[in-house]
Amino acid sequence: MWAVPGPYIHRVSRIPSLNYQRKHAWIRRVCQLHQQYGPVVLLSPNEVSVNGSDKFIHDIYTHNLPKSDFYANFTNHGGKDNIFASLANDKHLHYKKMIHKLYSKSAIFSKENDTRGVIVDATRKLIEVVHQSSISGQQPDIHCVKPQFNLHAKGHRKAWFNKSGRVRNLGIETFTLFGCLAMDVVSRFELGKDNGSDLMSNPQQRRIVMEHRIVSSMGFWTTLMPRFWEWAATKLVMQCLVDITQFQLNLYALAEKNLISNGKNSTTLQALNANGLHGEYAYSFLTDNLFAGHETTAVQLCYLAYELSRPAHAPLQAQLRQELVANFGRPTFKNDVIDDLEKLDKLPFLNALILENSRVHTSIPGAEPRVVDQNTYQVNNLKIPAGTIISCLPYALHREPSVFPDPDSFKPHRWLPLSNANESHEAYTSRIKLQQKYMMPFGKGIRMCLGMNIAQIEMKAAIANLYWHFHSQIDDDWCQVLDNDDPIKLGRDNVPSPGVTDQDLMCMNDYYTTSPVGDECWLRWFEN
Numbered sequence: 001m002w003a004v005p006g007p008y009i010h011r012v013s014r015i016p017s018l019n020y021q022r023k024h025a026w027i028r029r030v031c032q033l034h035q036q037y038g039p040v041v042l043l044s045p046n047e048v049s050v051n052g053s054d055k056f057i058h059d060i061y062t063h064n065l066p067k068s069d070f071y072a073n074f075t076n077h078g079g080k081d082n083i084f085a086s087l088a089n090d091k092h093l094h095y096k097k098m099i100h101k102l103y104s105k106s107a108i109f110s111k112e113n114d115t116r117g118v119i120v121d122a123t124r125k126l127i128e129v130v131h132q133s134s135i136s137g138q139q140p141d142i143h144c145v146k147p148q149f150n151l152h153a154k155g156h157r158k159a160w161f162n163k164s165g166r167v168r169n170l171g172i173e174t175f176t177l178f179g180c181l182a183m184d185v186v187s188r189f190e191l192g193k194d195n196g197s198d199l200m201s202n203p204q205q206r207r208i209v210m211e212h213r214i215v216s217s218m219g220f221w222t223t224l225m226p227r228f229w230e231w232a233a234t235k236l237v238m239q240c241l242v243d244i245t246q247f248q249l250n251l252y253a254l255a256e257k258n259l260i261s262n263g264k265n266s267t268t269l270q271a272l273n274a275n276g277l278h279g280e281y282a283y284s285f286l287t288d289n290l291f292a293g294h295e296t297t298a299v300q301l302c303y304l305a306y307e308l309s310r311p312a313h314a315p316l317q318a319q320l321r322q323e324l325v326a327n328f329g330r331p332t333f334k335n336d337v338i339d340d341l342e343k344l345d346k347l348p349f350l351n352a353l354i355l356e357n358s359r360v361h362t363s364i365p366g367a368e369p370r371v372v373d374q375n376t377y378q379v380n381n382l383k384i385p386a387g388t389i390i391s392c393l394p395y396a397l398h399r400e401p402s403v404f405p406d407p408d409s410f411k412p413h414r415w416l417p418l419s420n421a422n423e424s425h426e427a428y429t430s431r432i433k434l435q436q437k438y439m440m441p442f443g444k445g446i447r448m449c450l451g452m453n454i455a456q457i458e459m460k461a462a463i464a465n466l467y468w469h470f471h472s473q474i475d476d477d478w479c480q481v482l483d484n485d486d487p488i489k490l491g492r493d494n495v496p497s498p499g500v501t502d503q504d505l506m507c508m509n510d511y512y513t514t515s516p517v518g519d520e521c522w523l524r525w526f527e528n
């Protein structure tokens with residue numbers, strides 16, 4: 001390992017790496033090390049980062065090197081294993097065979113399955129909530145204004161909500177709202193259409209989403225310092241954990257009482273039971289999915305709605321609306337919902353928005369560590385010995401300047417044929433193929449996200465239906481809204497304290513999973 005470039009201090013100790021991660025500054029540090037030392041750098045005595053080429057994604061993820069023990073701490077319910085936490089490939093494959101069919105696109109689209117209904121119903125509720133809480137102002141979003149569970153939120157420090165005294169078109173905290181949507185979808189998908197949460201219809205219950213965030217904020221201690229977790233946890237964290245466990249167990253008890261088939265296909269709970277995993281052994285899988293499946297989706301939806309709401313991006317919002325009206329006409333009633341998910345899935349501009357958002361604001365920008373297994377890995381004339389932890393950094397790959405010009409900027413048109421450059425079909429296809437090779441929003445290889453299809457269809461349904469009915473603006477009671485197109489930065493320490501502009505408050509947290517540093521995003525909605 002002495003031949004691998006990197007700073008001396010990282011070579012002799014793991015402490016610098018841990019310290020940067022504790023301070024939420026590690027992604028930027030790894031990017032800086034790559035700039036200084038090149039595509040292969042040493043991160044700690046036993047850990048290497050490789051970036052700058054899709055070859056690394058292929059060697060590490062497509063070739064399925066096993067996960068490092070970073071993931072072993074994602075067990076639940078007293079250390080019970082699950083698909084995400086399992087390390088060895090054979091064990092993982094055994095788990096994957098039990099459930100993977102339920103997550104395929106054809107299973108989601110199947111009319112005999114409840115999943116499409118779950119997504120459409122949740123979308124309809126989303127439209128209703130936006131109407132009631134913002135458009136008509138009948139049920140203002142007071143549950144998110146001063147939440148004891150969101151210590152980073154502006155409302156926690158200062159009264160600002162609706163200081164203009166509006167009666168209509170009020171701000172809604174969309175990060176939490178999208179978290180609720182995603183929790184309702186994932187819990188109903190995993191447990192059956194009548195057995196999941198209904199946070200959309202019950203605003204007073206939405207605090208559970210904020211409580212999940214409090215527990216997730218312990219990521220450093222959970223994954224890297226599990227022995228010190230209890231020492232680091234505050235009373236609030238402990239309380240949130242108790243509440244979340246109770247919330248989950250209530251859902252699982254309801255689902256077990258109502259075990260009926262989810263259409264033709266069974267639910268994840270039933271598939272696990274059928275494969276001999278019962279009680280906490282099944283719950284560990286479900287709990288992981290409830291966590292993994294709602295926060296990641298909420299982050300994506302929140303950043304996309306935010307990007308569309310920025311004044312400089314008004315033309316993007318208009319282009320999306322144009323695409324929707326051209327394909328579906330205009331809504332007749334206020335609760336009309338586009339439910340042709342197959343057609344939605346194919347809309348080019350909506351697709352470009354989803355892709356660009358998952359590139360710039362990927363929910364998991366941090367390294368996905370794997371272990372060099374039996375054989376030495378030879379790269380750039382360097383020999384990386386078996387047992388070394390190795391990873392790519394999605395944040396860096398998504399910003400590879402030779403593939404994504406002006407990489408920090410939000411430019412959905414990069415996913416469409418370049419109209420002003422008269423790009424041929426062949427040139428367009430090979431450019432997109434190359435861009436896709438560098439994308440890892442859902443991971444790559446056999447350990448790639450199992451819920452990807454559900455998340456993508458759910459996000460498309462939510463964004464399409466919102467902008468079919470409404471247009472949005474950043475709430476200028478919440479923050480000073482800037483009209484420039486500057487990229488959103490990474491890392492809380494980039495932001496003056498307290499942040500006053502939308503770009504400050506939407507700065508991305510520098511960690512394995514990201515979120516807006518203020519843990520909130522207030523948007524106002526207007527009928528089209």
Ligand code: HEM
Pocket residue numbers: 083084096186289292293294296297300362363364367368369440441442443446447448449450451452454455456
């Ligand atoms: C936009 C939303 C989502 C994003 C960005 C996302 C991203 C990811 C990523 C990057 C991984 C691989 C992580 C790693 O190897 O370190 C992963 C794994 C996983 N995700 Fe997601 N995810 C999303 C939604 C979901 C949903 C909705 C579900 C469940 C319905 C889900 C279930 C899983 C599972 C089970 C794994 C582990 C797969 C395995 O090891 O075989 N995810 N996800």
